[in-house]
Amino acid sequence: MIPSPTRPRSLVDVDAHEGPVYVPDEHALYFTTVPRHPGPRVDIKRLSLDSMTVSVVRPDAGAANGMALGHDGRLIVCEQLGGAITAVDRESGARTMLAEGFNSPNDVVVKSDGTIWFTDPSYGWLQGFRPRPLLRDGVRRYDPRTGAVTTVAESFDKPNGLCFAPDGSVLYVTDSGANHEPGSYDPDRPHHIKAFDVREHGRLENERVFAVVEPGFPDGLKVDSDGRVYASSFSGVQVFDPSGARIGEIDLPGAVNFCFGGTERNVLFITADTAIYAAHLQSKGP
Numbered sequence: 103m104i105p106s107p108t109r110p111r112s113l114v115d116v117d118a119h120e121g122p123v124y125v126p127d128e129h130a131l132y133f134t135t136v137p138r139h140p141g142p143r144v145d146i147k148r149l150s151l152d153s154m155t156v157s158v159v160r161p162d163a164g165a166a167n168g169m170a171l172g173h174d175g176r177l178i179v180c181e182q183l184g185g186a187i188t189a190v191d192r193e194s195g196a197r198t199m200l201a202e203g204f205n206s207p208n209d210v211v212v213k214s215d216g217t218i219w220f221t222d223p224s225y226g227w228l229q230g231f232r233p234r235p236l237l238r239d240g241v242r243r244y245d246p247r248t249g250a251v252t253t254v255a256e257s258f259d260k261p262n263g264l265c266f267a268p269d270g271s272v273l274y275v276t277d278s279g280a281n282h283e284p285g286s287y288d289p290d291r292p293h294h295i296k297a298f299d300v301r302e303h304g305r306l307e308n309e310r311v312f313a314v315v316e317p318g319f320p321d322g323l324k325v326d327s328d329g330r331v332y333a334s335s336f337s338g339v340q341v342f343d344p345s346g347a348r349i350g351e352i353d354l355p356g357a358v359n360f361c362f363g364g365t366e367r368n369v370l371f372i373t374a375d376t377a378i379y380a381a382h383l384q385s386k387g388p
Contacts, residue, residue, distance in 0.1 A: 110354045110372060110379040114149060116156050118373035120209075120322075121146075121169035123177060124363025125192070131363065132159065132177060132192070134166045136375050141165065142231060146177065146190060149378060160195035164188070165231065168209030168263075168359075173216050180207035182226050187218060187244060201244050201251050205235040209263045209322075214270055217304065218244040219254070221261035221275065228282055241275055243304045254306050259292045263323030263333070263359070266300070267344075268388040273298045274312060274331055276320035293319035295333055295342075313346040322359030326385040332370070334358060339372065339381075352381050362387025 121134040131149045138144070146160040146169070160166075164181030172178045176189040178200075186202035187210065200218070206226030211219050223239045226232025240256040241264065255261075259279025266273055279292035294314045298306035318336030325331050329344040339352040339360060352370065357379075360372040367387040372379040 110352060110370075110381040113151075113371075113378045113380050114154055114156065115377050116147070116149070117375065118147070118149075118378045119144075119375055120167045120359050120373065121179070122359055122361040122371050122373050122378075123169050123171050124361050124371060125171060126363075126365070128192075129365070131361075131371050131378065132169060133373055133378070134163070134169060134179075137165060141183070146179070146195070148192075159192065160190055160197065163190070163197075165206075165226070167207070168220070170210045170212045170218075172212055172218075178210050178212060178218055180210050180220060182206035182208070183231065185226070185232065187220060200246065201249070204242070205237055205239065206232050208261070211264055211266060213266060216246060218246065219264060219273070220244070221264055223258075223260040223262065223278075225260065229284060241273075245304075252304060254304055255298065255309070257309060258296070262321055265323045265325050265331075267325055267329055268327055271300055273300050273306060274323055274325070276315070276323050276333060278319040278321060280319040287318065295320055295323065295331065295346075297346075313342045313348065315340060322357075324360060324362060325388060326362070326383075327367075327388045328385060330385065332360070334360065334372075339370065354379060354381075 117136040118133045119136040123132045135145045146163045165183035168180040170178045185204040187200045189198045204222045205224045208221045224235040262278040263276040277292035295312045297312035299308040320333040322334040331342045334357045338354040341350045356374040370381045
């Protein structure tokens with residue numbers, strides 16, 4: 103059974119779209135905003151969970167989408183507009199280029215060894231703000247020690263969210279291929295989560311479909327400390343046990359992405375385009 107959540111509670115009305123990152127030493131949540139046109143223009147913002155005030159960290163941040171917290175404390179950011187992975191200082195908003203030349207990086211996770219893994223679909227091309235892709239849609243791995251970028255998986259229609267099992271032995275990736283044009287849904291295209299076993303040097307093996315997400319398609323993806331997998335859907339945040347069986351759902355239509363946080367790591371902060379919600383769980387983030 104899913105560890106029983108409280109009903110999600112709205113914390114603040116704000117244009118929070120993607121990339122939620124909880125920073126424990128600030129008790130604050132960083133996120134990227136709903137894209138505005140022309141551009142698209144996206145800001146990186148910060149919500150203080152003490153004062154419930156919102157501030158802008160970096161305006162017009164390259165159509166930023168997914169984010170993660172780097173080992174050095176900077177935000178690791180997927181910039182769709184320039185097809186880049188960057189690092190942004192949380193205090194100053196200063197931006198450092200890490201790697202570029204991709205389609206439109208969507209979501210990112212930093213592994214325990216410091217390598218940066220990200221999905222790179224061609225949504226920017228489909229939505230008219232990126233050139234025709236030169237690379238196949240896929241999952242890529244950036245090693246900051248060498249600067250090398252490796253494509254580790256390409257068997258996707260539109261790779262989207264990604265996360266590792268708590269021990270790093272499995273990589274989960276959502277495929278949101280059922281969504282191509284904004285607002286579209288084609289049930290004959292992928293709307294599932296794939297799993298891969300992670301081997302040495304970032305090699306992936308034993309690819310399989312872990313779970314199918316309905317209604318809609320999966321976007322955000324996280325695991326808890328017990329290995330349960332959480333994925334956003336049209337109806338809320340669905341929860342799967344480590345075998346791929348769906349065991350419950352946090353009811354919140356419009357949920358886009360989410361992250362674990364709070365002093366006990368037992369709060370799921372959920373972005374939903376018009377507000378940020380919090381669901382208190384009996385489970386904890388890894």
